[in-house]
Amino acid sequence: MGEHSEFTRAVRDLVLAGERFRARAGRRRGLSRSSVTVLTTLFLDGPRGPSALAALLDITTASTTELVDRLEALGHVVRRPHPRDRRKLLVELTDSGSRVVEEIFGSFSARVEASSGAMSAQERQAVLGFVRAVNENLAQDDPGVGEGAAS
Secondary structure, rough: OOOOOHHHHHHHHHHHHHHHHHHHHHHHOOOOOHHHHHHHHHHHOOOEOOHHHHHHOOOOOOHHHHHHHHHHHHEEEEEEEEEOOOOOOEEOOOOOOOOHHHHHHHHHHHHHHOOOOOOOOHHHHHHHHHHHHHHHHHOOOOOOOOOOOOO
């Protein structure tokens, strides 16, 4: 495995397995990976503005508008005026969107929970701390990007 540890490889494989799960779940429902991410985010975190969704997906606001248009045409989301700033919109799930996400996230959650079923509470807390730390580290900008780093 060269300089990369078995531990790092296992995390990479986990990330890829999650991506494949999201792709399959979306494909079965005629949705893109990005659509699944948006629907799941709205389900877990509540309504979001288009700019927040663009930042989440790391895409342009124009691409986000197209994505929200597609989800709205499918009846999965609606745009509503922001309650405190009339210049802004919020995107929120419809009942249809909630049902789709409940299917996808319910399956995901069941698989994750089944995988941790034999763990003690202390082991679960250790894994949870690790996953949160990796998430935080991966969310940071790559210091090599834009500095002549090889891609």
